[in-house]
């Protein structure tokens with residue numbers, strides 16, 4: 001099977017093999033025998049397996065029995081027994097494949113199978129999730145199974161000290177946010193580097209002696225196994241930017257006045273007359289005729305960075321970065337909002353003075369520019385693991401990339417029950433007002449029969465705008481965006497109840513399990529209404545995947561317009577052309593899908609370049625002996 005890959009032939013997605021099906025049947029068959037064992041006997045047998053694997057027996061040989069024991073443990077603790085398709089997915093994951101399981105098929109429970117089996121090696125297993133809400137939820141849900149089997153399991157929290165983190169890393173299994181593992185890896189590397197620094201005032205030999213005795217404090221052990229949930233988000237969407245650790249930062253910036261002056265000067269410049277902008281490339285060209293206006297203000301003397309650079313950043317802050325879209329202001333600070341997940345990017349800042357330019361635009365205290373102390377791409381970080389596997393509902397179209405960077409095949413896992421979701425054709429409008437009016441109309445129509453609605457918006461701004469419009473119509477709505485992240489669990493728990501209207505940014509995308517309330521199934525299940533298409537089709541599919549889970553009924557429909565950000569940014573001519581039009585025929589959707597494909601290809605190129613650059617830097621450092 002894999003030889004096809006080596007020959008350079010990339011099949012779209014592989015189906016599970018008859019070999020996998022045979023083992024799955026054997027595991028199902030073992031249920032009868034294992035259900036007769038007492039809990040103590042199960043634990044004992046699992047401990048014997050641990051001993052056997054750690055003394056050299058191959059885990060593959062114990063796979064069927066191991067999976068059957070884990071399955072029984074899940075049943076006794078959670079009253080959930082892995083279905084056959086979940087066992088198949090577990091087998092693929094155990095081998096290090098990427099499993100594509102439709103949204104709602106139960107990836108959280110499936111993960112327990114390969115994770116527990118890997119944990120028997122005693123080297124530590126890292127479970128990567130896309131955000132802290134899911135890390136905590138999955139950890140709490142699955143902890144009883146691990147405890148039942150005698151495995152230790154820890155959760156990494158952002159506020160943990162390095163000692164607390166180490167304790168969790170020393171567990172058999174560790175749950176945490178994907179990027180957190182990469183940051184901790186870099187922190188460990190910095191600690192090793194710092195401990196190797198000769199101390200001032202000592203002779204070189206004396207300080208090296210000190211170094212030998214002073215072993216660096218490392219949080220992580222050797223990287224062994226990683227299971228990545230929502231693998232396409234981590235390895236594809238987020239992988240476009242490297243993980244960067246900033247040096248000491250946080251104080252007030254002594255050069256604040258420069259950013260404030262640049263902001264004021266930039267405001268005096270006129271688009272097309274003094275500068276031209278390219279929204280799709282996010283670039284700004286300052287024209288020579290702007291020179292006089294730029295220097296009229298007499299910029300501060302002795303600047304290391306050219307004055308025009310500050311002006312360009314101030315213009316970028318004004319034209320490309322919008323409050324409640326790209327960032328929000330919280331307690332006097334600019335907080336970046338992740339466009340893929342709709343969540344806060346805590347502790348992260350934009351580089352090269354852009355963050356300060358945005359602070360100046362918002363009239364906030366200007367913070368110090370952070371200097372990067374360490375940097376790594378996700379692709380490189382994952383290459384340090386002995387084995388990685390991943391799960392997602394939306395890997396389609398990325399098989400080639402997954403193979404290129406991670407040498408893992410994508411395996412398609414069939415759904416347990418036939419899909420019962422109805423996906424209605426998109427409704428397309430020329431301008432925003434026409435779109436919002438149609439959305440209001442549809443919401444009223446669906447709400448009238450008490451069917452619960454989940455309305456997806458791309459930005460915080462739009463979630464608030466729509467909430468206001470619906471409230472004016474006398475409808476009660478609940479909003480979930482980065483501003484309400486503390487109440488997330490309650491909002492989601494409520495969203496599937498009769499008559500509920502929930503407006504959410506991408507936060508209610510990946511991983512969110514909306515349980516249907518009583519009587520909702522007969523009303524048609526959850527109605528998911530999208531109000532914009534995202535740059536990546538995979539993000540759209542994640543929103544769609546909030547309904548029609550586990551064979552439930554559900555309906556989805558998108559209401560989009562030529563004035564949506566996606567088109568304004570990349571095809572602005574079309575925005576102008578259709579601005580006076582109301583509803584358009586549905587075949588116009590081709591324009592949107594073609595654009596999404598093109599953007600996917602561009603993003604792939606960006607990731608490839610970044611990966612090659614990273615590899616090149618590493619090679620140079622090795623050559624010069626670092």
Ligand SMILES: Nc1ncnc2c1ncn2[C@@H]1O[C@H](COP(=O)(O)OP(=O)(O)OP(=O)(O)O)[C@@H](O)[C@H]1O
Pocket residue numbers: 079080081082083086101102103104105106107108109392393510511512513545549550
């Ligand atoms: N074997 C099982 N028995 C009973 N219920 C199950 C089983 N597996 C999963 N479920 C239920 O199915 C629902 C969906 O599970 P889960 O949220 O893990 O799906 P998912 O595949 O991760 O979805 P998404 O792709 O949206 O992240 C949950 O309510 C879960 O409790």
